[in-house]
Amino acid sequence: MPRAARKVSSTGIYHIMIRGINQSVIFYDEEDKSKFLDIYI
Structure with a gap:
């Protein structure tokens, strides 16, 4: 059975x-972390 969907935050902060x-x-270095954040945030 799949988990329930996350609730949408009224503040937009997660x-x-x-x-x-x-x-x-x-993340092996700061460049890996930075690239991830650029793509997904």
């Missing part, structure tokens, strides 16, 4: 957490 499987590294 807290986003990103973790890899088994707490593996997601």
Whole structure:
């Protein structure tokens, strides 16, 4: 059974957490992190 959809925030502010499987590294350097933020935010 899929989870329920997230509620839309009235303020437009969300807290986003990103973790890899088994707490593996997601971003290897600031350039990786910056590129991700440019694409998705």
